[in-house]
Amino acid sequence: MKTALITGANKSIGFEAARQLLQNGYTVYLGSRDLQKGQQAAQQLYAEGLTQVEPLQLDVTNSASIAAARQALGQKTQALDVLINNAGILGGMMQPPLGTSIGTIREVFDTNVFGVIEVTQAFIDLLRQSPAPRIVNVTSGLGSLTLHNDPSWKYYPVKGAAYQPSKAALNAYTIMLAYELRDTPFKVNAVDPGYTATDFNHHSGPGSVTDAAARVVKAALIGPDGPTSQFFSDDNAPETGVSPW
Known part of the structure; x- marks a missing residue:
């Protein structure tokens, strides 16, 4: 059985992605900063008859937590087929470049960029044991530098000093990682789940969690002939599904 x-993953898009992967026959480890919340999420999935799921305490901003999670997962499986770097924070709704504190920017980057890098590096050895490993970095359409410089883009006025640059940096890391793994079976892609109604944005988005998670899962299930080093975004590019960087 494949593992992810x-x-x-204890709520919102991460939780729904777990549900959809379970429905596709995967064993899923629910990374959650708060283990109790992870356990509650797992119990909800158990109640739906989706039993191949386990909570895993994992704070992506804490090196000791990441190392402990890697050790714990290594005792459960010899290989990891899918890593979805979904954890992220917004850092507040208003982030003017000249008025946002360095502390806020560092906090956002710590989760959205450095956390992704450290988790990926920690679990890469288990991913290498998979015959078809997949890494999905959950990004945002707001991470497109090309579109941020286009006055005709629908989100052009939505600028910020922390969240948007953090996702642009995550996109850049995705490209670099995909390049390093280019001659291997890995597929490494960034996925914009779309403007989705979640706690993250006070449920202001028009999209559903189900559809958002499906976009993420689609990249996780991509076949051997599928692309790598792509920025998938149905929101930014509804015709092609691939956003400009």
Whole structure:
């Protein structure tokens, strides 16, 4: 049975992605900063008859937590087929470049960029044991530098000093990682789940969690002939599904 680890999986898009992977026959490890919340999420899935799921305490901003999670997962499986770096924070709704504190920017980057890098590096050895490993970095359409410089883009006025640059940096890391793994079976892609109604944005988005998670899971299930080093976004590019960087 294939295995998947999802960070920030106790609620919203991460939780729904776990449900959909379970429905596709995967064993899923629910990464959750708060273990109790992870256990509650797992119990909800158990109640739906989706039993191949286990909570895993994982704070992506804490090196000791990441190392402990890697050790714990290594005792449960010899290989990891899918890593979904889903955990992320917004850092507040208003982030003017000249008025946002360095502390806020560092906090957002710590989760959205450095956390992704450290988790990926920690679990890469288990991923290498899979015959078809997949890494999905959950990004945002707001991470497109090309579109942020286009006054005709629908989200052009939505600028910020922390969240948007953090996702642009995550996109850049995705490209670099995909390049390093280019001659291997890995597929490494960034996925914009779309403007989705979640706690993250006070449920202001028009999209559903089900559809958002399906976009993430689609990249996790991509076949051997599928692309790598792509920025998938139905929101930014409804015709092609691939956003400009």
